[in-house]
Amino acid sequence: xxxxxxxxxxxxxxxxxxxxxxxxxxxxxxxxxxxxxxxxxxxxxxxxxxxxxxxxxxxxxxxxxxxxxxxxxxxxxxxxxxxxxxxxxxxxxxxxxxxxxxxxxxxxxxxxxxxxxxxxxxxxxxxxxxxxxxxxxxxxxxxxxxxxxxxxxxxxxxxxxxxxxxxxxxxxxxxxxxxxxxxxxxxxxxxxxxxxxxxxxxxxxxxxxxxxxxxxxxxxxxxxxxxxxxxxxxxxxxxxxxxxxxxxxxxxxxxxxxxxx
Numbered sequence: 299x300x301x302x303x304x305x306x307x308x309x310x311x312x313x314x315x316x317x318x319x320x321x322x323x324x325x326x327x328x329x330x331x332x333x334x335x336x337x338x339x340x341x342x343x344x345x346x347x348x349x350x351x352x353x354x355x356x357x358x359x360x361x362x363x364x365x366x367x368x369x370x371x372x373x374x375x376x377x378x379x380x381x382x383x384x385x386x387x388x389x390x391x392x393x394x395x396x397x398x399x400x401x402x403x404x405x406x407x408x409x410x411x412x413x414x415x416x417x418x419x420x421x422x423x424x425x426x427x428x429x430x431x432x433x434x435x436x437x438x439x440x441x442x443x444x445x446x447x448x449x450x451x452x453x454x455x456x457x458x459x460x461x462x463x464x465x466x467x468x469x470x471x472x473x474x475x476x477x478x479x480x481x482x483x484x485x486x487x488x489x490x491x492x493x494x495x496x497x498x499x500x501x502x503x504x505x506x507x508x509x510x511x512x513x514x515x516x517x518x519x520x521x522x523x524x525x526x527x528x529x530x531x532x533x534x535x536x537x538x539x540x541x542x543x544x545x546x547x548x549x550x551x552x553x554x555x556x557x558x559x
Contacts, residue, residue, distance in 0.1 A: 304558040305465035306331055308488065311347035313525045313551035315494065316369040323347050323553055324369040325526055327469055327490060331461050332440045336360040338457065338469045339370040340377055350554060355380055356389045363397035364471020365454040366404050375408060378416040392422050398430035398453035430455055446482045448473035450503050458482050465559050472526065474503050483517035487559050492526035496534045507536045511544030525551035
């Protein structure tokens with residue numbers, strides 16, 4: 299089956315962290331649902347990876363933010379600024395920014411710094427805030443989005459996107475072990491889950507391969523993709539650590555990896 303017939307097509311834009319890397323850009327995921335292009339987080343390197351994936355920034359309809367850390371939001375300002383080139387007329391479709399509560403204030407604070415350089419023409423920018431204390435859901439033309447808070451920052455939420463045909467993808471953002479992520483990921487076709495550090499280097503607020511595997515197993519997901527790798531992950535057998543707790547289909551994210559559902 300060609301990718302044109304797929305319900306959801308996913309491209310890993312950034313599989314890394316705040317650590318500069320030639321191999322891994324900071325966190326970002328591209329998702330295509332019919333003719334809609336969705337981006338999840340936009341850390342440093344996102345726009346370059348979009349170009350490498352053959353995507354025009356003016357065709358992006360939605361950007362979802364898991365939380366406000368710079369390695370997830372770092373290219374929001376350059377993205378908005380680039381959308382004003384050369385005269386603001388190239389974007390024909392509205393851009394919707396989706397995030398947890400507090401994002402409107404976050405954006406207003408950015409406008410206090412950058413002013414009109416990051417303001418799109420009237421009617422071209424929408425902001426949607428989702429509940430960061432409980433379950434939330436929104437329906438859009440080609441998909442539904444559900445969210446639940448996860449264990450990282452106060453505003454942190456994970457997302458579940460479900461296509462009109464019932465295919466579902468979950469994006470964890472950054473999180474420690476989270477029962478909410480298990481709940482949100484139940485029977486999902488794909489879970490893109492952070493796995494920041496090897497098991498032996500576990501830190502608060504982040505997952506390891508075996509913990510991510512436990513979440514995937516509990517949720518009965520059909521495929522697991524581990525991402526958000528610090529450099530320490532490249533020194534160990536991440537797949538072997540994940541296999542302690544998860545036996546299903548598994549991918550270790552690399553920039554520009556494509557997954558069709």
